[in-house]
Amino acid sequence: MSAPPKSLVSPAPNSEGPPGFDLVVSGGEVIDPASGRRGPYDVAIADGRIAAIAPRIEPNGAAVIDARGCLVTPGLVDLHTHVYAGGGFWSLRPEPVAWRSGVTCFVDAGSAGAYNAGALLDQIATSPLGLAAFLNISSRGLVTETGEARSASDCDAALCAEVLAAHPGVLVGVKSRLDHHAVGPAGLEPLRQARSVAQAAGVPVMVHIGGGPPEIDEVLGLLSPGDLVTHACTGQSMALLDEHGALRPAAASARERGVLLDLGHGSGAFSYAVAEQMAARGEWPDVISSDLHLRSVLGPAFDLPTCASKLLALGMPLEQVIAAMTLTPARVAKRADQWGALALGRRADVAIFRLERVEVDLFDTYLVPRRVDQLLVNVATIASGVVLEPLPPEPLPPWIEATAAQRRLVARPPSELRRPWAEALQAAEDFARLAIGTPPRYERGGR
Ligand SMILES: [Zn+2]
Numbered sequence: 180m181s182a183p184p185k186s187l188v189s190p191a192p193n194s195e196g197p198p199g200f201d202l203v204v205s206g207g208e209v210i211d212p213a214s215g216r217r218g219p220y221d222v223a224i225a226d227g228r229i230a231a232i233a234p235r236i237e238p239n240g241a242a243v244i245d246a247r248g249c250l251v252t253p254g255l256v257d258l259h260t261h262v263y264a265g266g267g268f269w270s271l272r273p274e275p276v277a278w279r280s281g282v283t284c285f286v287d288a289g290s291a292g293a294y295n296a297g298a299l300l301d302q303i304a305t306s307p308l309g310l311a312a313f314l315n316i317s318s319r320g321l322v323t324e325t326g327e328a329r330s331a332s333d334c335d336a337a338l339c340a341e342v343l344a345a346h347p348g349v350l351v352g353v354k355s356r357l358d359h360h361a362v363g364p365a366g367l368e369p370l371r372q373a374r375s376v377a378q379a380a381g382v383p384v385m386v387h388i389g390g391g392p393p394e395i396d397e398v399l400g401l402l403s404p405g406d407l408v409t410h411a412c413t414g415q416s417m418a419l420l421d422e423h424g425a426l427r428p429a430a431a432s433a434r435e436r437g438v439l440l441d442l443g444h445g446s447g448a449f450s451y452a453v454a455e456q457m458a459a460r461g462e463w464p465d466v467i468s469s470d471l472h473l474r475s476v477l478g479p480a481f482d483l484p485t486c487a488s489k490l491l492a493l494g495m496p497l498e499q500v501i502a503a504m505t506l507t508p509a510r511v512a513k514r515a516d517q518w519g520a521l522a523l524g525r526r527a528d529v530a531i532f533r534l535e536r537v538e539v540d541l542f543d544t545y546l547v548p549r550r551v552d553q554l555l556v557n558v559a560t561i562a563s564g565v566v567l568e569p570l571p572p573e574p575l576p577p578w579i580e581a582t583a584a585q586r587r588l589v590a591r592p593p594s595e596l597r598r599p600w601a602e603a604l605q606a607a608e609d610f611a612r613l614a615i616g617t618p619p620r621y622e623r624g625g626r
Pocket residue numbers: 259260261288445470
């Protein structure tokens with residue numbers, strides 16, 4: 180990362196004014212849920228930090244990004260990703276996604292456990308992006324596709340607690356994947372262990388739900404305020420809805436006591452049938468995350484703004500959508516003093532988007548389409564004051580199944596990837612189909 184792309188940033192002519200700013204994002208509409216600021220503001224950056232926010236800022240020699248017609252938000256915080264590059268089945272490098280998605284902070288959700296956290300911690304320490312991680316209750320993390328918590332010998336609460344305690348502020352919670360593939364005969368035991376480790380450390384548990392057993396009500400009953408249920412819109416047997424499409428009483432009661440719902444779109448965990456029922460009742464996720472990994476990056480999740488566009492299309496208010504990708508996940512990670520806000524003196528993580536009028540189909544993970552009329556499209560991503568330059572997608576590793584259309588996508592030049600990849604994949608056959616069963620049906624339509 181060196182100079183920003185020339186097409187985007189124009190240097191101001193020499194000016195008589197006082198020196199000071201390196202870059203001014205000019206003329207955009209700021210949405211910053213942390214401060215409540217919304218409206219036309221310029222944002223000035225100096226030495227990698229936010230130096231001024233005001234209705235009009237003279238560049239005085241600084242480079243300028245013309246953000247007229249655009250939304251300017253804090254750099255997005257994607258709370259559920261797999262970015263332990265080289266660390267196992269799912270993980271990818273975050274850099275080829277950050278520059279085109281507005282995401283400046285990635286939280287890894289359990290790719291590493293106690294045995295293999297060391298290399299992830301090295302990546303976190305040296306990345307120019309903001310990184311943190313939930314530590315898997317399974318000591319081996321997600322080296323393999325699943326099954327990490329089936330054997331009691333792989334889940335050692337004392338070991339997990341010790342590694343967690345050694346890296347406060349970087350390891351920000353405990354991940355427990357609860358579905359029949361991940362835990363098998365171990366049932367709820369890995370979650371009980373994760374809960375005890377998290378309680379002692381004062382951090383949340385992020386619990387993954389999918390195809391049971393375990394039973395969803397038993398899982399929800401074990402969660403404490405501040406814990407997160409990820410894959411909140413799963414259509415599999417651990418779905419949060421009853422047969423009428425309402426939140427199950429155990430889910431409603433968990434929400435009431437402060438358990439948070441995280442979208443965690445992923446490659447198998449977003450059902451429009453579920454999301455529409457929740458939308459019809461005004462039940463929006465507290466956190467919007469992509470569950471970005473080597474499969475989901477090929478769609479239909481693609482990236483965080485594409486996931487967020489699906490919720491916008493379902494009627495979630497824009498400001499709430501932005502808060503669910505900035506302020507709220509920053510608070511969950513206990514990084515609200517560094518991430519997810521445009522505040523003076525902060526690390527200058529800034530995202531610029533256009534709400535583009537389109538007519539395209541976006542798919543859920545059952546490959547059911549819904550037509551959307553607007554998409555959140557990233558225009559520029561600024562991390563620590565540096566405009567991130569385009570990077571090509573990383574090559575697909577041989578264990579990831581992909582269709583010809585998905586392989587073509589990975590081969591496209593970076594300049595064509597700003598627009599969500601959805602435009603290149605417009606039919607269900609374009610996507611690799613995963614064995615997640617059929618979508619749930621509810622008695623009445625959600626829309
Ligand atoms: Zn995940």
